[in-house]
Amino acid sequence: MTAFDAHDPLGIDDLLSDEDRAVRDTVRSWAADRVTPYVADWYERGELPGIRDLARELGSLGALGMSLTGYGCAGAGAVQYGLACLELEAADSGIRSLVSVQGSLAMYALHRFGSEEQKQHWLPSMASGEVIGCFGLTEPDHGSDPSGMRTRAERDGSDWVLNGRKMWITNGSVAGVAVVWARTDEGIRGFVVPTDTPGFSAPEIKHKLSLRASVTSELVLDDVRLPADAVLPEAHGLRGPLSCLSHARYGIVWGSMGAARACFDAALAYTREREQFGKPLAGFQLTQAKLADMAVELHKGVLLAHHLGRRMDAGRLRPEQISFGKLNNTREALEICRVARTLLGANGISMEYPVMRHSTNLESVLTYEGTVEMHQLVLGKALTGVDAFRG
The missing domain is CATH 1.10.540.10 (Acyl-CoA dehydrogenase/oxidase, N-terminal domain)
Structure with a gap:
């Protein structure tokens, strides 16, 4: 054995x-x-x-x-x-x-x-990484409900003219191309927007307290003129951007467990080395209880991610199952980080350790690409057959 x-x-x-x-x-x-x-x-x-x-x-x-x-x-x-x-x-x-x-x-x-x-x-x-891309869906006034987007694309002859704003866009100010979703007379469509197109700008968002080692921007579209072939021909309606989000959420199911693992590893090493009352912190029952609970949730989350990955490889993964994973793993990852912070005491807030950095990052991961409430409602609808998103 x-x-x-x-x-x-x-x-x-x-x-x-x-x-x-x-x-x-x-x-x-x-x-x-x-x-x-x-x-x-x-x-x-x-x-x-x-x-x-x-x-x-x-x-x-x-x-x-x-x-x-x-x-x-x-x-x-x-x-x-x-x-x-x-x-x-x-x-x-x-x-x-x-x-x-x-x-x-x-x-x-x-x-x-x-x-x-x-x-x-x-x-x-x-x-190859020679061109960085970004994805413009979320707007200043419409995050969880993208159907309310105000960005519009109007036909002008054979061209399209885009006007609107997108918010909280990762990679925005360093991107060479943006995939932007806009309302049209034909419904919601996706557009491929080279970022050097006149009227496009991407001011970087500053003063963040989370995801600070990341480029986050606003996208501003001011009479951005695009040729007819800029539209994504196979994307019609919200099903297009939502399917992209499902693919990205799957990565979060795994990624959040990476942040949790880093904090668990830091807490385990720290409690083995840090002595209080004449022995290592790891020798106290309450410490071991915390570490055991952290390990259980961490590895349950990894097993869940692995199971969803095998289903995706088999072509059998449903969006509701991705919501299941995103909801569980981001919540548990954040709790693992918070418990790790208690085990490190005051050192838990020091940048010498990764715990507080991961914890503040996970505050964003918890809510981006679907808040806790949205994924609860996705699962609630799947379980009950009743749509509760609007009431």
Whole structure:
């Protein structure tokens, strides 16, 4: 019988193939070398310096558009993509957000709904990280209810003219292309917007207290004129952007467990070394109770993510099941981080440790791409057959 592993108490590693482990270990090694030593400083400064270099490096790893096929994309399985998200978020949620928005939102929208010309033009350079993408859905007045969006696209001859604003857009001010959703006379449509188009601007949002090592922007569209072929031909209505969000939410199911793991590991190491009342903190019953509860929720969450990944690989994953994972894992990850903070005492708020940084990041992860309440209602509707979103 193999020895008990405090970092893999259920032996989840046994569920992974050699290729799965190779993907995980490659991303973990890259994050340990290129992110972990520097991210506390980036977070404190509220910036992500060298984001273009990081994007190219992630592209060389095959991490951008990782689960897509063709056009320079890696064509990896869903579990492998999930493992990459977990390792990236164990370093910082902002880095995983960079990858998620690039691959699961902007690239996924082009790959699934774009014309062949759009795919050929944008996807290879996005897969390599030479071009960064963003995804414009959320608006200043409409987050959880995208059906109320005010951004409009009007026909002018054969052209489209876009006007409106999008808010809380990751990668916005460094993007070379934006996938923007707008209301038209034909319903909601998606548009491929090169960011050097006149009338497009993306001022960066400052003074954030979460996701500080990440680029977050507003998108402003002021009479942005686009040719007829800028529209995504296969996307009609809200089903288009919502399917992109489902793909991105799947990455969050895994990624949130990465942040939780980092905080659990920090708490476990700290309590083994820190002495109070003549012995290590780990020797007290209340400490062990906290660590046990944290480990149970962490590894239950990883098992849930793994199960959803296998369902996605089999083509059987439903949006309601993704909501199940996003709801559970983000809530439990945040609670794990909060408990870790108590075990570290005052040191828990120090940037010398990752706990408070992950905790504040997870406050955003908890609510972006679907708040707790939205996912509860998605599950509530699936369970009862009654739609309670509007009353």
